[in-house]
Amino acid sequence: MLDTARIRPDFPILLQKENGRRLVYLDNAATSQKPRKVIDAIVHYYSFHNANVHRGAYALAVEATEAYEAARTAVARFVNAWAREGVVFTRGTTESINLVAASWGRTNVKRGDTVVVTAMDHHSNIVPWQILCQEKGATIRMVEITEDGRIDLSDFGRALEAKPKIVAFPYVSNSLGTVNPAAQLSKLAHAAGAVTVVDGAQSSPHLRVDVQTIDCDFYALSGHKMLAPMGSGALVAKPALLDAMPPYHGGGEMIERVWDDRSTWNKIPHKFEGGTPNVEAAVGLGAAIAYLEQLGMEKIAAHEQELARLTIERLSQIEGVTVYGPRDHRAGVVPFTYGDIHPHDLATILDRDGVCIRAGHHCTQPLMRRLGVAATARASFYIYNDLDDIDALVTAVRKAGELFGVPA
Amino acid sequence: MSDLGELYQQVILDHNRNPRNFKRIESANRKAEGNNPLCGDRIQLYVLLEGDTITDIGFQMPQGSGCAISKASASLMTDAVKGKTAADAETMVQLFRDMLSGGTNAPGKLAVFSGVRAFPSRIKCANLAWHALHAALQNSAEPVTTESARDF
Numbered sequence: 001m002l003d004t005a006r007i008r009p010d011f012p013i014l015l016q017k018e019n020g021r022r023l024v025y026l027d028n029a030a031t032s033q034k035p036r037k038v039i040d041a042i043v044h045y046y047s048f049h050n051a052n053v054h055r056g057a058y059a060l061a062v063e064a065t066e067a068y069e070a071a072r073t074a075v076a077r078f079v080n081a082w083a084r085e086g087v088v089f090t091r092g093t094t095e096s097i098n099l100v101a102a103s104w105g106r107t108n109v110k111r112g113d114t115v116v117v118t119a120m121d122h123h124s125n126i127v128p129w130q131i132l133c134q135e136k137g138a139t140i141r142m143v144e145i146t147e148d149g150r151i152d153l154s155d156f157g158r159a160l161e162a163k164p165k166i167v168a169f170p171y172v173s174n175s176l177g178t179v180n181p182a183a184q185l186s187k188l189a190h191a192a193g194a195v196t197v198v199d200g201a202q203s204s205p206h207l208r209v210d211v212q213t214i215d216c217d218f219y220a221l222s223g224h225k226m227l228a229p230m231g232s233g234a235l236v237a238k239p240a241l242l243d244a245m246p247p248y249h250g251g252g253e254m255i256e257r258v259w260d261d262r263s264t265w266n267k268i269p270h271k272f273e274g275g276t277p278n279v280e281a282a283v284g285l286g287a288a289i290a291y292l293e294q295l296g297m298e299k300i301a302a303h304e305q306e307l308a309r310l311t312i313e314r315l316s317q318i319e320g321v322t323v324y325g326p327r328d329h330r331a332g333v334v335p336f337t338y339g340d341i342h343p344h345d346l347a348t349i350l351d352r353d354g355v356c357i358r359a360g361h362h363c364t365q366p367l368m369r370r371l372g373v374a375a376t377a378r379a380s381f382y383i384y385n386d387l388d389d390i391d392a393l394v395t396a397v398r399k400a401g402e403l404f405g406v407p408a
Numbered sequence: 409m410s411d412l413g414e415l416y417q418q419v420i421l422d423h424n425r426n427p428r429n430f431k432r433i434e435s436a437n438r439k440a441e442g443n444n445p446l447c448g449d450r451i452q453l454y455v456l457l458e459g460d461t462i463t464d465i466g467f468q469m470p471q472g473s474g475c476a477i478s479k480a481s482a483s484l485m486t487d488a489v490k491g492k493t494a495a496d497a498e499t500m501v502q503l504f505r506d507m508l509s510g511g512t513n514a515p516g517k518l519a520v521f522s523g524v525r526a527f528p529s530r531i532k533c534a535n536l537a538w539h540a541l542h543a544a545l546q547n548s549a550e551p552v553t554t555e556s557a558r559d560f
């Protein structure tokens with residue numbers, strides 16, 4: 001396991017008390033906390049290098065551009081991108097997917113076509129496709145999940161019979177913790193003639209990701225879930241696809257030449273980065289990646305999987321607790337319910353002990369319907385969580401049981 | 409634990425476990441749906457308004473939906489307004505809302521919700537049923553959400 005005693009002091013927020021208790025932050029699937037190194041990188045950028053990028057002819061502007069582009073190189077290396085030109089900075093996963101839907105989707109999806117998503121997708125990998133399909137008169141096909149919370153491969157196969165234009169799925173589910181066989185799914189989808197869009201919001205922070213091995217076409221990630229600032233993120237794509245796609249946002253930076261009535265486009269990735277970018281976010285993302293790489297993604301994955309395993313084991317010992325998701329192939333996400341205590345009540349009670357968990361539908365309403373629950377409670381781990389956090393969680397859950405008198 | 413005890417008072421836990429007027433009313437002439445988009449909780453409210461009097465009222469929440477606070481609030485609300493005039497009910501909506509936004513306690517049993525004030529993330533849960541009641545009395549067809557809550 002990771003040496004959390006050395007990691008925790010790097011995170012200023014973890015030193016703070018919550019309701020007079022040690023902060024037990026177990027909502028990492030929603031967003032991660034930020035280490036001093038990331039916070040410092042942003043302060044340093046504004047203190048010494050701030051200028052608008054790609055425009056100024058003076059030294060400061062060159063420095064800002066270099067800082068921004070160095071972050072692009074870091075992202076490319078981090079996920080083994082096809083090329084650094086294939087890394088488009090966005091506000092996060094949601095914007096990345098909307099970019100693909102609005103640009104590749106609008107160009108290639110026609111009336112009568114099919115777009116495939118899965119029942120475990122986050123709303124941000126469902127709604128952009130619904131909007132596209134409604135506009136084009138195309139059909140959304142949602143692939144079912146198995147009882148134990150994996151993508152149903154036989155239903156996936158049936159969905160591919162419609163020869164979909166796009167197949168979208170999450171690498172890791174934020175509501176179940178399932179790690180999907182991304183390479184296998186992508187291969188099957190390609191054989192059916194589709195392009196694949198992988199929602200990497202929950203994989204990028206927690207696993208060693210290699211987009212070339214997965215061999216998807218588009219990969220979306222959010223920086224804020226991996227130690228970086230909110231508003232940082234990227235779309236990683238095959239350069240040939242990006243080259244052929246029309247722009248997403250028109251404006252400065254994304255053009256080559258502008259006439260009165262028409263324009264030509266800048267090269268990728270700039271073609272997709274209209275307007276002044278969030279340089280601070282990119283710089284923070286670069287610093288976050290350096291921090292994660294230093295720990296090692298394999299070690300991070302093993303640490304979180306061990307925490308999840310122990311948590312599942314201990315929660316399952318409490319009469320009335322149900323844990324959702326598969327037994328194996330899961331990341332550090334533990335969704336559960338406890339008797340008839342509503343997850344919101346659980347979250348409120350846990351909060352009083354400084355334990356932060358998420359309660360609700362986790363932006364996966366189609367999945368919740370299939371699980372037959374309105375909401376779940378969810379504990380999700382990251383590099384700074386340790387065995388004490390699990391103790392605090394389990395103790396607080398038991399306390400909730402006493403308060404509500406859960407029939408054992 | 410003491411402030412949790414303030415929130416989850418025995419009356420609230422009891423109404424959560426055994427909600428009153430937890431029923432659909434076929435002959436209801438006023439209906440409203442309330443949503444709390446934050447947690448996905450939904451309430452369906454049925455009101456039978458005869459003349460100016462609420463002669464019957466019931467609510468339902470889809471299975472598994474409805475936290476202790478929203479369910480107990482709906483249950484106590486239906487008890488409190490049954491038999492009242494629409495105007496009196498609207499006054500209670502106002503009193504309840506005032507209590508949660510820091511004012512004086514609402515009358516009778518409704519005062520048990522004063523503890524919710526210390527839990528800002530749960531105020532919407534307590535308000536949900538009251539939003540729905542207001543919508544039903546206004547006869548508005550649109551589902552109300554704890555987010556829009558125009559008239560509140």
Ligand SMILES: Cc1ncc(COP(=O)(O)O)c(C=O)c1O
Pocket residue numbers: 029030091092093094095122124125170172173174199201202222224363
């Ligand atoms: C699986 C998954 N996809 C997409 C998103 C959306 O990410 P963001 O809100 O950063 O765009 C999230 C996070 O909430 C997520 O967990």
